[in-house]
Amino acid sequence: MTARRLVYYAGIAMICAWILVPIWLIAVGAIGGRQGVFLWPKSLWPREFSFAAVELFLRIEGVGKALWNSVLAAALTMVLSVALGAPAGYALARFAFRGQNAYRLLILLTRAFPIAILALPLTVSFIRWGLYDTVFGVALVHTALALPFAALVSSSLFAGIPRELEEAAWVFGCTRLQAFAKIVLPLALPGIAATAIFAFVISWNEVFAASVLTVRERTLTAYLLTVLSESPLHFRFAGGLVLILPSVVFIFAVRRYLFAMWGIANR
């Protein structure tokens, strides 16, 4: 094995460890039984399995509601991001218009703007509009966060579908809308599903906006942030596991399409 390959594989191992070690620690803490939490050094495989902590955690007052709020906000974010992002992506992929590249950059720039700066004006405006402390309000902010990805990923999806397919549909009797529905949409569907899941995960993971914009209607992340600091250790691990598991599973499911997005960002 050459030195170059050695460095290559060592790099891969490090990146994997960077992601996997914390997940493993949380998992061992959450389902490794009460002793597992304090055990040191940790065994690679927990000595006992117990979902008691997780079960107990889920039964805490407020967790169920927060979980439901999280799911609701994430689902709303998903729907809104796809409904707004997919048409934007289609326009970017199919039409040549003035300022197209600037627009593409502008979409990404929304992510460069720190939400902390926006927090106060946003809170004031949300109170004024009656959106403060509502799941819908949180979903709106999360949509703003997820929209750039939704637009760029779907743009690369649509760009990957040959224009001639649409043109053939027009020639053989379709309107623009029909051609989109019959030809483009079915071919883009797996990718759009991935985009939707990604938007879901962004909302699910987001904690800052959700904490600032809610008091009683907390999402799970915002709720855990306030509650867990006062909880026993194995509760925190259980909460962490409940929080990260869905996003890990989702991201794993859509990883292929995330690479497609980087493909377009590098162009």
Add this chain to the structure above:
Amino acid sequence: MAGIVIDGIRKSFGAVHALEEVNLAVADGEFVALLGPSGCGKTTLLRIVAGLETRSGGRVTIGTRDVSDLPPRERGLAMVFQNYAVFPHMTVFENIAFGLRMAKADRARIDAQVARAAGLMHIEHLLGRYPGQLSGGQRQRVAVARALAVEPAVLLMDEPLSNLDALLRMEMRAELKAVLREAGTTTIYVTHDQTEAMGLADRIAVMHGGRIEQIAPPMEVYRTPATTFVGGFVGAPPMNFVKTLAADGKVRLGGLELPCPIASGEILLGLRAEDLAPVGADSGFPFAVRVVEPLGAHILLTGETAGQTLRVVLPPEHEPRAGQTVHLAPIAGRWRWMAADSGKAIAT
């Protein structure tokens, strides 16, 4: 069935004129090939007829209808695309039936038409497959069958054979010609392959730099090209153009004396490679052979006359060697005069 009239079609991309005032009338049931090098505007013209490209000026009439401002679906035409554009998520059957379904044809008619179109293209056994399971040649057949199934008044084809290998291309060419002749469909066929245009078309429109240089039946384009461009583009090897000097209404080339249409000055003598025959050393013009390529059916010679490169095709019984000088003379009547400055043919 319907003819097509292209009337003064223009297309500019900013300051670039892709098409300038193109006029072309295709008769009902006629097969016209748009032939030209890449970038000559032939595909743009076809796409304007299809309604897939906007135009900067002019009108398109199909049958008796001015379709200039209609979307593609209302123009009553079918199209075969260069890269097939077969829908990958539909079976071959669904692909061929697509146009009929959009036209809300009833089930019996769809079944009958799909079976007929698939039969014409010999793909009946593939109807249940998806395009991903087909070869390039089979996909091309599906694309043609899809176009034939709607029984279009007008069929547009954009380099449909250019992605196929040479053997398949020849096979498809012959089949297409037979099928389209049978159907009597008015066809515009875009190609950069002059063999395809010559073999298929009733008339060829040779395009160059956004205009049509000549519209004529294949043999006429070949025998009497309207410009040096047409003579050079159509035919392999291209037509020879020998720069000569006229004096007293005659041109002298070696021992050869030809009457020419201008009294004096420079003029181009257009000679097809196979229209030259060896003659005795006392007549004709000398031709210094540089390269000899025996090609089976004939031999191809490259050499020089009066400092200009010429290509000559001779029957295989002649076997001059490289370095030899032979004397050649054109077959009676088989030459053409072109203006030295404009490259346009001069009538004799």
